[in-house]
Amino acid sequence: MVSLQTVVIAGIHYLIHPQKLGTITAIINPDSILPVTLLATHEIFSPDLDGLLAGLDAVDDVFIPEFGSILVEKATENDRHADPSKLGITRDIFQLNSSDSLLQGFNDLPSGPYILHGPNLYQAWRLYEDEYDAFVFGVIPEDVNEPEQFRVLNALSTNGLHKSIPVPSRLYHRHPSPRKPLSGVRVSISDTAALEGVGTTLSSASWELLHPEPADESAHFVRRLIDLGAVIVGKTKAPPMESGQEWVDVPAPWNPRADGYQRADDSSPGAVTAIAGYPWLQHALGEHVVGALANVAMPGGVYSLRLPLPIVPKLGETQRPEGVEIISRQLQSLDRVVQAALGQKGPSSGGPQTNRLLYLTELSPELPIEQSRSFEKLISILESALEVKVEHTSLAALWAAQPPDSLGDTSLGDFMKLAPFRSLSYREAQKYRQFHKEYREKFHREAFVERNPRFRWDYGEKVTEDQNMLDLSHIGVFRKWFHEIILTGSPTTLVVFPHGVSRPHYRRDKLADPKVIKGLTYELLPAILDSPHLILPFDQIPFESIISGRAEQLPVSASIVGGGSWADLVQTVDGALKSAGWPRELSVGRLALPSADRSIEEATLGEAQAEL
Structure with a gap:
């Protein structure tokens, strides 16, 4: 596995994605690290190069003016090269080796910000600080062209207090199309959803200790988002073991609303916190869980469309019985994402x-x-x-x-006095019964579980199968x-x-x-x-x-x-x-x-x- 390397450009931290995309024809210091902008020949020699670069800066949060100091030309055989000095271009210009076999499968590399490490070209991913502690970790795809398997990014902020979440340039992704309606849309997913190559923690040290292995495939609904062009940037925190709210094993997300000290007890606390706090994230995939705080409003203040399981594919073995939720700051955008994900029209x-x-x-x-x-x-x-x-x-x-x-x-x-909660507790107890058994057999002790999920599991264990069938009948x-x-x-x-x-x-x-x-x-x-x-x-x-x-x-x-x-x-x-x-x-x-x-x-x- 190729190690990950970060670099600071004009005070902003970037990840050099480890996948090599191509090489330049010039011979340069193999240890040099240079921010560059990849442009087509006609873009470099356009009448308003400065205006073009300013436009990239305006639409993309990864691109900054320092990337425009050095240009890399992606030329075709039919392009005629002009003399930059005669056109008043004072920037250094390198040429991309168009015969490089690495370019096969990437076809026309998008114009935008890249990093040269020696003569080799790599994508630049900006690292944002997770200052609200919303994420379990950030992720990157092993293959940026065919994102299937992912890896965890363990980089921290410069002060070491926050995780870093990587996001790619918006310029790497083409405009939305019928085949890729979510092209370039940044999405986080709940920690409970399987993502190939990375693990699941359920915000529980006991669960993570028993299940340290990465997922061997992504959940169907997550895979659907990826196939539609969405960019998965990381996994957000879920309530500990489904319904916990004490946050004993991991720090609770910090709710950005109001005074910053309100509890983040939403159904999907990490996802809601990320959408409420980070302008660089567009949507979040969460899961609908029933909390423990009766009649206390969820304080995140974001739009959430909760979809029952009968109309969405399952999220994986740790799926919730209640359903999934798509979270956003824009109603219309929320509509478009769900429409694309479900393949349904309004x-x-x-x-x-x-x-x-x-x-x-x-x-x-x-x-x-x-x-x-x-x-x-x-x-x-x-x-x-x-x-x-x-x-x-x-x-x-x-x-x-x-x-x-x-x-x-x-x-x-009388008819619905206990049926909903009793049925919920029965399902949770059944779901985690095997976890208890395996943990006890492997570590010869009981797993630590917070009070609320433990209460529900104990309650659910006392419900007979006949009683649960009667409850389901009432529901x-x-x-x-x-x-x-x-x-x-x-x-x-x-x-x-x-x-x-x-x-x-x-x-x-x-x-x-x-x-x-x-x-x-x-x-x-x-x-x-x-x-x-x-x-x-x-x-x-x-x-x-x-x-x-x-x-x-x-x-x-x-x-x-x-x-x-x-x-x-x-x-x-x-x-x-x-x-x-x-x-x-x-x-x-x-x-x-x-x-x-x-x-x-x-x-x-x-x-x-x-x-x-």
């Missing part, structure tokens, strides 16, 4: 039509006044855009008015009833409810003891519906931070479930926000929304703080 003409809008009131009870006002604004926007009147109701009321056949007077609360009855009674007859019926309560939850706060989750919560409901589920940050509310000592903003998010396809769901919501002039793109850093003005126009900080 509505062909006219856009989706919605004739029913339901707001479920009981899934996140006792909302603070300011958050309630935020939801009133969102509902008003949806009503206006969709030309429907919202129905404020509850699942219990809908069930009582039209219960499933043969259930008579059985209330929804099936509820799912059928929900689709027939609530979603039927209107392919884009929208069901809206709060995605938890937005309130401060600091990293230093003590976690509550694990407990059984009873009934249907804002997380459990979408997990059992087998329907697309959109998490929509749409507003911000103020709070007085005990960390920064000033007013900060927490994202307010809604959960939206639609009766049609994921395309109907995303495009309907996107169209409604567009018509109202509300943001459809989120920012990185402290504020999820570009401006906090909208979220505090009707309330003072004191009012909001009193309710929090």
Whole structure:
């Protein structure tokens, strides 16, 4: 295996990708390392070479002006070479050896920034610091032309405090095409998803100790993204052993929102943190898991489209039962990525039509006044855009008015009191039973597991197979009833409810003891519906931070479930926000929304703080 080498250019760290792409015809010092720009003959001798280089700098975060000091010409047999000095070109120009056998299979190397190590040409990958600790590690493909097997990048930042995440030049990838609609799109994947050549940790030292071996193939859905042209830059942290939240074995990601000290307890904490914090990353693949903090809003403030497993290929042996999620800062971009990944198109003409809008009131009870006002604004926007009147109701009321056949007077609360959580715990216990057995046999001790997953596994072990079959039957009855009674007859019926309560939850706060989750919560409901589920940050509310000592903003998010396809769901919501002039793109850093003005126009900080 070729060792990896890094270099500093104008204060910026780069990785010299180890795959040799070609050689120049000139003889130079074999130990020299030079940043260069590869250009075609007609580009070098164009009337405005400086303007061309400035354009590369404007569109690419890997290219910097220092790459333009030395040029490498990729000439064909038909190109006629002009005298650079006669054209006023003072830069050094080397010629790429067009007969080099290494160029076979690379055909026309893209113009852009490269590094000469001696006479040999290599790609330049910029190294970004993982300052929010979102990643397990960065990765690079062994073959940049045919990315199949990957390797871990172990480089650290200059101060040694952060991991380095490598990204290639955007100029290396051609414009999106029907065959490669995600060409050059940078994507991180969850640590739980298999990636050929690298391992999986599950944020657990015990799991990593028992399973240190790299994956021998990539998960189907990950392979699909790669085949469509996506660039996998690294694996992001998943909750420890699926549902842990104490982060004993590895450091927790640092939530970039608000004061920077709010917990990162999203379903896919590393993926959400990376999208919320890093402008150089476009999308993240996460997985939908059911957390342990009842009614606490996930604080990352990013768009997430959660897709149930029946409509996506499995992620690998460590797949979650609930589904995967695509995470982004742009609604429209989110739509395009999912469309490409699933090979499905949105509505062909006219856009989706919605004739029913339901707001479920009981899934996140006792909302603070300011958050309630935020939801009133969102509902008003949806009503206006969709030309429907919202129905404020509850699942219990809908069930009582039209219960499933043969259930008579059985209330929804009684029917679904324990089935969702008990079924979830049973699946988790079954999934990790072999892990416990193998760890005990190999190391002659028990594996360390955090409190919450241990609680669920112990709980699930007590569930009999007959009880689990009965629970699955109850879930099936509820799912059928929900689709027939609530979603039927209107392919884009929208069901809206709060995605938890937005309130401060600091990293230093003590976690509550694990407990059984009873009934249907804002997380459990979408997990059992087998329907697309959109998490929509749409507003911000103020709070007085005990960390920064000033007013900060927490994202307010809604959960939206639609009766049609994921395309109907995303495009309907996107169209409604567009018509109202509300943001459809989120920012990185402290504020999820570009401006906090909208979220505090009707309330003072004191009012909001009193309710929090």
